[in-house]
Amino acid sequence: MILMEGVKKFFGGLKALDIDRIELGTHHVEGIIGPNGAGKSTLIKAILNVDEYEVNSGKITYQGKNLVGKKTWKIARQGIVCSPQAIQEIPSLTVEENLYLAVNKIPEKLTDPFLRTSEMVKKESEKKVEEVMHMFSLDKKCDCAGCDLSTPEKRLLNTARALLMNPKILFLDEPLAGVRGKEREVMQKFIKKAPFPIVLIEHSPDVIWNTCDYVFFMMAGSIKIHGTVNAVRKNKEVIKQYLGV
Amino acid sequence: MIDYIIYAITIACVYAIMGIMLHLQFGLCGVLNFGTAGYFAIGAYSVAILTTLMGYPFIVSVLVGAILCAIVGFLIGKPLSHLSPDFLFIVTLAFGEIVRQLATSEAWLTNGVAGIYPISNPLKFLPFYDIAYLFIVALICGALIFYSIKVRASPFGKLLIGVRDNPLISEYIGKDVAKARLTIFIFGSMIIGVAGSLYAPLLGMVNPAQFGPLVAFVAFISLMVGGKESPFGSILGSIILVFGIIYIFDFLPIPIIQDYKLVFSSVRFVVFGAILILFLRFRPKGLLKGAAL
Numbered sequence: 001m002i003l004m005e006g007v008k009k010f011f012g013g014l015k016a017l018d019i020d021r022i023e024l025g026t027h028h029v030e031g032i033i034g035p036n037g038a039g040k041s042t043l044i045k046a047i048l049n050v051d052e053y054e055v056n057s058g059k060i061t062y063q064g065k066n067l068v069g070k071k072t073w074k075i076a077r078q079g080i081v082c083s084p085q086a087i088q089e090i091p092s093l094t095v096e097e098n099l100y101l102a103v104n105k106i107p108e109k110l111t112d113p114f115l116r117t118s119e120m121v122k123k124e125s126e127k128k129v130e131e132v133m134h135m136f137s138l139d140k141k142c143d144c145a146g147c148d149l150s151t152p153e154k155r156l157l158n159t160a161r162a163l164l165m166n167p168k169i170l171f172l173d174e175p176l177a178g179v180r181g182k183e184r185e186v187m188q189k190f191i192k193k194a195p196f197p198i199v200l201i202e203h204s205p206d207v208i209w210n211t212c213d214y215v216f217f218m219m220a221g222s223i224k225i226h227g228t229v230n231a232v233r234k235n236k237e238v239i240k241q242y243l244g245v
Numbered sequence: 246m247i248d249y250i251i252y253a254i255t256i257a258c259v260y261a262i263m264g265i266m267l268h269l270q271f272g273l274c275g276v277l278n279f280g281t282a283g284y285f286a287i288g289a290y291s292v293a294i295l296t297t298l299m300g301y302p303f304i305v306s307v308l309v310g311a312i313l314c315a316i317v318g319f320l321i322g323k324p325l326s327h328l329s330p331d332f333l334f335i336v337t338l339a340f341g342e343i344v345r346q347l348a349t350s351e352a353w354l355t356n357g358v359a360g361i362y363p364i365s366n367p368l369k370f371l372p373f374y375d376i377a378y379l380f381i382v383a384l385i386c387g388a389l390i391f392y393s394i395k396v397r398a399s400p401f402g403k404l405l406i407g408v409r410d411n412p413l414i415s416e417y418i419g420k421d422v423a424k425a426r427l428t429i430f431i432f433g434s435m436i437i438g439v440a441g442s443l444y445a446p447l448l449g450m451v452n453p454a455q456f457g458p459l460v461a462f463v464a465f466i467s468l469m470v471g472g473k474e475s476p477f478g479s480i481l482g483s484i485i486l487v488f489g490i491i492y493i494f495d496f497l498p499i500p501i502i503q504d505y506k507l508v509f510s511s512v513r514f515v516v517f518g519a520i521l522i523l524f525l526r527f528r529p530k531g532l533l534k535g536a537a538l
Contacts, residue, residue, distance in 0.1 A: 050413070076419040088414040090407045101403050102418040108404040108425070110432055113395035121400055165418060 001025030001169055001197065002047060002067075002080070007058030009046055009221075016042050017055065018222045025169040025197040027214040031229075032201045034218035035242055040201045041085055043218070044171045048072050048082055062169075077105075079168030083161070083175060085201070087154040091147030095138055095157060098146055099129050102161040129164065136160045136186060152183040159187065163194075171199045176207060205243060209233060217242065248375065255379045255447055257483065258386040262440040263464055264471075264479025265389045266433040271465075272473035273402060274429045275409035277330045279461045280321070280337030283344035284314045284434045286456035288441025290348060293361040293451045303367035307442040314438030315431050322430040326423040329412075333430075341458055348453040360452025364445050382443050389436065393476040405429060459514075463487075466521050472531030481532055486517065 002024040009017035017039050024030060024047075032040045045053035047060055049072055060067040067075055076082075090098050103125045106116065122129075133139045136156040141149060149157060159175055175187055191198055191211050202208050208215060208229070215232040217225040219242075225235050232238055263281060270276045291310030295301040321340055325333045348355045355361065368374040368381075396402040404425050407415040412422045445451050463486065464479070471482025524531065 048417070050416070071421075072416040073419050073421050076417055082417055084414070084417060088411055088417070090410045090414065092406050092410055093403060097403050101400070101407055101420075104400050105419075107421065108399075108401040110401060110428060112399040112401035113392060116400060118398055118400055118403070161418060 001063060003059070003061050004043075004047070005059045007046065007055050007060060009042065009053065009055045011052075016221050017046055018220075019043070019058070020222070022216065022223055022226075024199050027197065028194075029191060029198045029200055029212045029214075031208040031212035031215045032199065032218060033203070033205075033208055033215060033232075033238075033242065038218040039221040040218055041173055042221075044082055044173060044199075044201070047080065047171075048075050076165065079166060080171075081162045081165045081167035081169070082171040083158045083173060085173035085177070087151065087158065089146035089149065089154050089157055091145065093146055094143050095133075095146065095149070096129075096142040098157060099133065099138075099161055099164055100125070103129055103164040125164075132160050132163055135190065137182075152179040155179050156183055156186065159190065163190075167196055169197050169199065170194065171201075173201045174203065175200070176202060176204065251375050251379055252447065255375070255382050256444070257487075258379070258382045259440050259444045259447070260464070260483055260487075261386050261480045262382075262389055262443070263437050264468060264483060265386070265393050265476060266436050266440075267464055267468050268473060268476055268479055269393055269396065269405075270429050270433040271468065272475075272478065273397070273409060274405040274426060275330050276426050276430050276433075277334035278337050278430065278433060278437075279334055279458070279465070280340040280344075280434075281437055281464055282456040282458060282460035283337070283341035284317070284437040285441035285444065285460060286344045286348060286451075286453075287314050287317065288438035288443075289445040289451045289456070290355060290361075290441075291438075292442045292445040293364050294354065296367075297361055297364050303446070307439060310438045310442045311435045315435040318431040318434030319427070322427045322434075326427040326430070330426070338458065338461075341456070341461060345453050345456050348456070355453075358453060360450050362450035364449050364451065366446045366449075378446070385439070385443070390476050397476075463517070466517050469521060469531055470524050472533030474530060475533035478531050478533045485532075486520075 004019050004022045004024075006021075007017055007019045008015070032043065034040055042053060046055050047067065049067065049070055055068060058068070062078065062080060067080075090101070093101065100118065100121055104121050109116070130139070133142060136159065138153065138156060138160060141153060146154070146157070155175055155178065159172065162170055162172075172191070176184060179187060188207070188211060191200065200208070200212060212229055215226065215229055216223050217232055217235075217238050225232060225238055227235070263285065267278065267281065270278050288307075288310040291313060292303065292306045295306035295309060296303055321336060322333070325336060349358055366374050366378055368377045371377050404415070404420055407420065408422050408425045415422050448455070467482030467486050468479040469482070470485060471480065472478030
């Protein structure tokens with residue numbers, strides 16, 4: 001679905017990305033693994049064309065349509081949604097407001113207080129938001145300010161918000177970092193059941209082997225090895241460079 | 246005395262309009278607009294030039310002023326709306342000064358430092374025209390307060406808060422951050438221009454000295470003291486600063502203060518600065534903390 005060809009990204013003299021060809025979103029859950037600094041997050045940011053991450057050369061297309069040079073918010077609108085690694089809540093809005101902001105597809109305007117109130121947005125998508133809130137067990141916290149949530153709850157909020165964007169392909173950048181116990185189960189259940197392709201960056205090998213169908217191994221900015229879970233798991237190079245004995 | 250009180254309240258309402266716009270721009274969206282005095286001047290000069298020198302009706306000149314401010318706001322905001330608001334701060338500060346310098350140097354249009362006078366009150370034909378004028382200004386001010394209360398609860402207000410708190414995630418969830426900043430910047434600039442237009446007939450004259458950077462500084466200090474996230478913040482802040490400090494220094498029957506009035510009139514800016522620092526240190530959100538979540 002997302003095709004990257006000959007993509008290169010430099011930060012000064014440092015080669016951060018050097019990808020010959022990669023197709024993302026062709027399997028249900030795809031994992032990206034690799035040591036720190038391998039370029040896993042940079043890959044996602046390059047696809048989304050976040051400020052300083054615009055690629056220096058190469059082609060990125062989504063279903064044949066070019067993505068290079070497009071604005072991040074437009075790419076997100078197309079259904080290429082990312083739940084970023086850093087916890088990113090809007091601290092002054094409540095959990096509910098955070099979610100309704102994401103679910104509202106109609107651009108906000110100055111005339112909103114009169115022509116399109118929050119109640120109207122709520123009416124339109126109440127069912128969907130409540131469902132998602134329930135799924136991530138955020139419903140008890142719905143009136144809680146974003147900044148008052150615990151770290152795992154913020155991660156859940158991140159993912160819930162991404163889900164409400166109606167993703168066609170969802171990038172989860174370490175969604176399980178710092179998430180334990182019940183929240184971890186919720187998140188893993190969601191990843192397995194999601195009705196759209198997910199690209200998962202994760203450091204925990206167990207999660208990768210249990211949830212992914214296909215794995216990319218990255219090092220020094222490029223995809224070294226890719227294949228099905230079992231193939232990558234047994235690959236000598238991956239074991240030597242990353243997994244250890 | 247009554248006349249003076251009416252005049253003071255009308256001026257207060259004009260500044261309140263400006264304060265509400267700064268609340269929307271800076272308090273909600275984090276867009277720093279230090280060119281306040283510039284837009285204020287454009288509005289005031291539009292009225293002065295078009296009514297006094299050219300004889301157009303007041304309403305027309307207010308509209309022209311507002312449109313001019315919107316255009317200028319677009320020209321300044323468009324290239325900067327993608328960047329962090331710090332850049333906007335520098336550019337708008339410079340813009341305010343440029344407008345003042347232009348008003349000083351382009352004497353063929355603005356009559357230079359002497360300014361333009363008299364600007365007659367557009368309601369002069371009415372018996373109690375100053376009260377009627379106050380009524381209109383207060384009505385506009387009230388409408389804007391109403392709007393700013395409503396906007397916080399609307400999807401647009403939430404977007405503004407999202408853009409202020411976390412522009413990156415706002416992009417990630419498909420929001421046009423630059424457009425939100427630009428919209429509120431242009432809207433605010435336009436209304437501040439209208440405030441300037443309403444201000445001109447009150448004083449009856451305009452000259453460049455009225456629109457120094459101090460206008461923006463005092464407005465921002467009021468906003469920070471009163472509470473930048475509350476629609477009433479800047480109003481409370483101005484009452485405290487203007488009435489509480491300027492007037493206390495002017496009218497307080499303490500002999501020392503009265504003897505050294507001139508000295509104390511300069512000291513009050515030191516007091517403003519000290520108050521600002523104290524607030525930023527001990528109560529950064531200001532007195533009114535904004536609508537409850």
